[in-house]
Amino acid sequence: MRLQSAPERIDGITRHGVPLAGFTTWRVGGTAETLVEPKDADGLSAAIRWFASHGLGCCVLGGGSNTLIADGEISVPIISTGAMQSVSFSREGENVFVACGAGxxxxxxxxLSLREGWSGLEFAAGIPGTVGGAVMGNAGTGEGEISQAIQSVEATxxxxxxxxxxxxxxxxxxxxxxxxxxxxxxxSRVTARLRQSTQEAVASVSRQTIERRKSQPLGTRTAGCVFKNPEGGKAGRLLDEAGCKGLSAGGAVVSGLHANFIENRSGCCTASDIANLAKLCRRRVYEKFGVWLSFEIQFLGFDRRSMEDDALA
Ligand SMILES: Cc1cc2nc3c(=O)[nH]c(=O)nc-3n(C[C@H](O)[C@H](O)[C@H](O)COP(=O)(O)OP(=O)(O)OC[C@H]3O[C@@H](n4cnc5c(N)ncnc54)[C@H](O)[C@@H]3O)c2cc1C
Structure with missing residues (x-):
């Protein structure tokens, strides 16, 4: 179904036949039949209602730094939060409330926090993606999670x-x-509650976070950790000990630096290459340790059940 009349109905940009690889950090994925970029909650609500009135759901894309988009045409309408870019702040004593559009x-x-000396997001130094995506996945590190810095969330x-x-x-x-x-x-909107501190203090804590990132392949095409840590363990260590570093499928390769990162190493890497390699790694860990890793990455345009079930079949 081609939603040609959507542009007149939805306040925001609607495009058809949009290549999606550029919307992700893995730089793979097919073409969106329909992609909408609402500017605010009203536009978002209108888009969701419009899709619903046509019997359609939709998928959301933030910075695409934790998402694997399937190859080929993606028929489910996609809402990109890229145009939701408002930022404002207010103070109440030591507290600073920063309201951000999800994109x-x-x-x-x-x-901004570093420049103003606002404390509370030091753990997030170096995490790519959008505020909306971070909240939806409660993004974090060993030092903290985004939920700890949240005052309120506006959602449709x-x-x-x-x-x-x-x-x-x-x-x-x-x-x-x-x-x-x-x-x-x-x-559509997230308000963070931060505390007034100093630029030096925020910089000093976040430097330690950034230092720890040197064990990760930065500057390559990845989507961060592919798998969540299992209870009481580290997925990266299990994958490493199962011999996954350096494994490849087509143009996808498991990083030699950190076994929980899969890199797009060539111009011909596809989403299927990455999905197949992820499944191979998970099977190896299962065979060696009996641990069934859960995906941290999200799938768009894939049959999620088939991704979850394959190695147990
Ligand atoms: C080099 C690198 C390092 C990384 N390090 C970390 C790390 O230390 N810690 C960590 O947690 N993650 C890390 N990641 C993963 C990723 O950056 C985070 O998960 C990030 O928060 C995802 O945000 P995004 O906007 O890119 O989400 P996307 O990939 O666009 O989306 C992820 C999921 O959130 C949903 N979503 C996105 N926006 C919205 C919205 N507005 N409303 C509702 N749902 C939404 C999507 O539908 C999807 O299901 C890393 C990634 C890379 C590439």
Whole structure:
């Protein structure tokens, strides 16, 4: 179904036949039949309602730094948060409340915090992607998670209704935010609660975070860690000990630096190469340790069940 009339109905840019590789850090993936970029919650709500009235759901894309998009045509409509770029802040004593559109990059928010000496996001130094994506996956490191810095989240449900929720109204877990389970499709705005500190103090803490990132392949085409850490263990270590470093499938290669990163190493790498390599790695870990790793990355345009079930079949 080609949604040619969508541009007149939705406040935001709607495009058809959009190559998606440039929307992801892996730089792979097919073509979106329909991609909408709403500017704010109203545009977002109109888009979701419009899709629903045509019997369609939709998928959301932030910075594409944790997503594997399938090759070929992606028929489900895609909402990109790239145009939601507002940033404003207010103060209350030591607290600084920073309200961001979901498409603001976490790096930009961190840079602003560093410049102003606002503490609370030091753990996020070096995490790519958007604020909305970070909240949806409760992005973090050993030093902290985005949920700890949240004051409120504005999100629109599958029914097109928008609601603002306080941090404590949302269930948080390791790389998990309970919003999607409650039927909230898309985050449009996030308010972070930070504390006034000094530029020097924020820089000093975040330097340690950045230092630890040297064990990761930076500057290559990856989507961060492919698998979540299993309870009480490290996925990277299991993958390493199962001999995954250096394994390849087509143009996809497991990083020699960190076994939980898969790199797109060539111009002809496809999403299928990456998916096949990820499944191979997971099977190796299962055979060696009996541990079934869960994906940290999200899939768009794939049959998620087939990705989850394959190695146990
Ligand atoms: C080099 C590198 C290092 C990384 N290091 C870390 C790290 O230390 N810690 C960490 O946690 N992650 C890390 N990541 C992974 C990734 O950067 C984070 O998970 C990031 O928060 C994803 O944000 P995004 O906007 O790119 O999300 P996307 O990849 O665009 O989307 C991820 C998921 O969130 C959903 N989503 C995105 N935006 C919204 C929205 N507005 N509303 C509702 N749902 C939405 C998407 O539908 C998808 O399911 C790293 C990635 C790379 C490439």
């Amino acid at each position: 603001v990059s976490l790096k930009k928010l961190f840079a 449900g599958a029914d097109g209704k928008t609601r603002s929720m306080g941090r404590d109204e949302i269930e948080w877990g390791y790389r998990r935010c309970g919003l999607s389970e409650r039927g909230f499709a898309v985050i």
